[in-house]
Amino acid sequence: MDWLARMNDALDYIENSLDEEIDYKEIAKAAHCSEFHFSRMFSSISGVSLSEYIRRRRLTRAAFDIQKSDIRIIDVAIKYGYVSSDTFSRAFQKVHGITPSQARNNGVQLRAFPRISFQISIKGDTEMAYRIENLDFELKIAGKSKPVKTSRAFKAIPTLWNTAKKDGFLQQLKDMSWENPKCKIEGILGVCGKEAAITDEEFSYFMGVRYDKKAPAGMEPLVIPASTWAVFPNVVDAWQRLYSEWIPTSGFELANLPCIECYYGPKHKPRHELWVPVLPK
Known part of the structure; x- marks a missing residue:
């Protein structure tokens, strides 16, 4: 393989x-x-x-x-x-x-950490729902960027959103997100690594919405070029299974663009999705 x-x-x-x-x-x-x-x-x-x-x-x-x-x-x-x-x-x-x-000294106890090797593991007993979306236009996003330690991402990111809810930033994003719907990636967006690069210890998490106008005061713009996306329901489950189960057998490669967590409004099903930039092999 x-x-x-x-x-x-x-x-x-x-x-x-x-x-x-x-x-x-x-x-x-x-x-x-x-x-x-x-x-x-x-x-x-x-x-x-x-x-x-x-x-x-x-x-x-x-x-x-x-x-x-x-x-x-x-x-x-x-x-x-x-x-x-x-x-x-x-x-x-x-x-x-x-x-x-x-x-x-003779007889001392040390710890040896062996080299890792990747091998095929039999998985896939639970299906992964997904769809492919081709967006032929630039995604123009407005919002704010926050540093996140990679090792604490699953705890740190919910904390960022809770803080945004308390200080009114989340409501501001909600008001902006429904001004001019354009495609299926409407909602509150969490862009993971806005520069499409990640250090091992820390990456930037961009909290924003798709917004074609000039970014409001206190926010910064982010533009993501037209791309093809694999879209998965349930952000947490998708992150846990993306790299070990879907990518190895999908026939796609990961594009050099950030992934996007998309959180939708009330009554939308699913409530959230993970958008992953891909290229056909």
């Missing part, structure tokens, strides 16, 4: 670069995927963030180097990207529970 081979190619690049500077763009390139989507895909499937995985693999290799040779601790630290022996020692102790110098 092409998808499986590409994901493992990305892991090969990481493994071969643990003692060098790792370029996240090159990881995504090996997977034939955007940085934004690869980072989310990796953490969704593996259960650990990309940066944390790299950190664990480097510190696993560092422990092997220390035990197998008389290499200086500072040289090991530099080899695996640490600027000082102190920062390396703290990171090493956090993972292994002992200091690098203690790791030289």
